Amino acid sequence: MSKLSKEEKFLDFSDYGRPLAKVFANQLKNTFVTPVQVTFLFGISGLLAIYCILNGFFVASGIFLLLKSVIDAADGELSRVKNTPSYTGRYLDSIFDNILNLLFLLSICLASDSSIWTTLAAFLCMQFQGTLYNYYYVILRHNSEGGDVTSSIFEKESPTAFPGEKQKTVDILFTTFNFLYMPFDKIIHELDKEAVEVSTFPKWFMSMVSLYGLGFQLLLMAILLSLGFIDYIVPFFIGYSLLIFVFIGIRRIFVTEKSPNQSFSK
Numbered sequence: 595m596s597k598l599s600k601e602e603k604f605l606d607f608s609d610y611g612r613p614l615a616k617v618f619a620n621q622l623k624n625t626f627v628t629p630v631q632v633t634f635l636f637g638i639s640g641l642l643a644i645y646c647i648l649n650g651f652f653v654a655s656g657i658f659l660l661l662k663s664v665i666d667a668a669d670g671e672l673s674r675v676k677n678t679p680s681y682t683g684r685y686l687d688s689i690f691d692n693i694l695n696l697l698f699l700l701s702i703c704l705a706s707d708s709s710i711w712t713t714l715a716a717f718l719c720m721q722f723q724g725t726l727y728n729y730y731y732v733i734l735r736h737n738s739e740g741g742d743v744t745s746s747i748f749e750k751e752s753p754t755a756f757p758g759e760k761q762k763t764v765d766i767l768f769t770t771f772n773f774l775y776m777p778f779d780k781i782i783h784e785l786d787k788e789a790v791e792v793s794t795f796p797k798w799f800m801s802m803v804s805l806y807g808l809g810f811q812l813l814l815m816a817i818l819l820s821l822g823f824i825d826y827i828v829p830f831f832i833g834y835s836l837l838i839f840v841f842i843g844i845r846r847i848f849v850t851e852k853s854p855n856q857s858f859s860k
Contacts, residue, residue, distance in 0.1 A: 604797035608807020615667035636665035656816030685767035708828040
């Protein structure tokens with residue numbers, strides 16, 4: 595199923611890998627390859643990017659970062675074309691993203707003049723950026739007719755495993771997912787509580803906020819690496835976080851129409 599209705603789809607700058615991901619997924623549709631195996635494949639692509647960063651192959655590292663973005667979209671596409679939904683894959687995908695983001699920045703720290711403390715600050719900033727985008731996107735999907743409602747702002751209980759996956763595995767991954775993401779979700783929610791009452795977000799607003807999507811973050815990282823600007827990556831992502839307050843301010847001023855039948859749960 596589509597994550598949004600046709601009328602509410604917007605230009606997502608972070609989802610540039612989707613067309614290739616769909617081609618990749620369709621090629622694997624009638625094979626034994628599972629979506630979870632594809633998730634591990636994007637993890638391998640991320641590790642290859644880290645290897646290249648540590649060894650000074652910055653252009654190659656940028657290519658592997660972009661490849662990771664494509665494969666990251668392909669696991670979900672494969673799950674849809676095979677009609678094999680999986681909480682294991684969903685949580686594993688997000689956990690890998692979190693860990694790889696930290697490893698990307700730590701490898702950049704080792705290969706540049708950045709300190710460990712500014713690097714950790716940049717990691718936190720990247721997480722807050724991605725969380726803001728996801729926050730608005732989840733609200734939009736819940737309010738979209740026929741949209742995907744499998745994600746929530748706060749997930750308090752481990753879901754029942756789908757056929758073919760183990761409940762214990764889902765429970766472990768759910769706990770890990772919440773540990774990694776819940777603090778960021780709560781802080782972003784506190785910064786813009788009223789957003790959950792908005793009936794919908796205009797396409798121009800979602801396109802703007804998609805500049806904080808993980809795919810676009812990795813695109814920026816790949817460009818800076820390929821241009822040899824590795825020393826600027828950590829301070830860039832710290833400064834890039836200033837847009838959080840700009841986006842929230844724009845939402846509060848220009849996107850305020852409330853739904854008369856608001857049913858989205860906080």
